[in-house]
Every structure is written in C-alpha cells, then in structure tokens.
Amino acid sequence: MKYEIIHEEKYQQFTARLEQDEEAEIAYSKPQDGVLDLTHTFVPDAYRGSGLAQALINTALAYARRHNLKVIATCMAVKKHIEQNPEHQDLLR
Incomplete structure (x- = not known):
C-alpha cells in the first residue's frame, strides 16, 4: 500500500x-x-x-514536536497510541 501523508493546514488535518x-x-x-x-x-x-x-498519528505528533506544540488527545485512537508509546507522553498538555 502506497500513500503520502500531507498536511492540509487550511482544513486542519493530515490526509493520506x-x-x-x-x-x-x-x-x-x-x-x-x-x-x-x-x-x-x-x-x-x-x-x-x-x-x-x-502513521497518521505519528505524523501529527512529529508536527507538534517540530513546532513545540503541546497536544490534547481528544481522539481515543490518539490517546491510546500515546499511552502505548511513552516517548510521546511529554507532548501531552
């Protein structure tokens, strides 16, 4: 499966x-x-x-890290991903 994830800032989303x-x-x-x-x-x-x-979640988290942003994990998939990957927990607000 091939795809490219792009940041559509106008729509506030990362899209594959x-x-x-x-x-x-x-x-x-x-x-x-x-x-x-x-x-x-x-x-x-x-x-x-x-x-x-x-992949989408990691892209969004990498964006947050590059731009020194804190993250709120309203999405349950994001919350679960961060719980399972402690290297991202420092991003949580």
Whole structure:
C-alpha cells in the first residue's frame, strides 16, 4: 500500500490519499496558542489494521514536536497510541 501523508493546514488535518479517491485523515484544532487538539482519526474500512492510523498519528505528533506544540488527545485512537508509546507522553498538555 502506497500513500503520502500531507498536511492540509487550511482544513486542519493530515490526509493520506489512497486508491480509488479514498482518504484517511487525522483532524485537529488549535484551541489556543501552542496547543494542538487531535480531535479524530478516520481510516476507511479496507485500510483498517494496516498501520495507517498509527502513521497518521505519528505524523501529527512529529508536527507538534517540530513546532513545540503541546497536544490534547481528544481522539481515543490518539490517546491510546500515546499511552502505548511513552516517548510521546511529554507532548501531552
């Protein structure tokens, strides 16, 4: 499976463009300066279990780290990912 994850700042999301015009995404909001709230992750059924959600989450977390942002994990998938990967816990607000 090939895909590229792009940051669509205008839509406040990171998007993976998939086959047959499908997309996967992790959406965010910026409730205040220096804070990124990861609000939801969506992966089409055919791609679930492929690691795509983790790739989207890791991309968003890497973005937060590069830009010195703290993270709110509103999305349960993000919250679970951070709990399972302690190297990201310092990003939590």
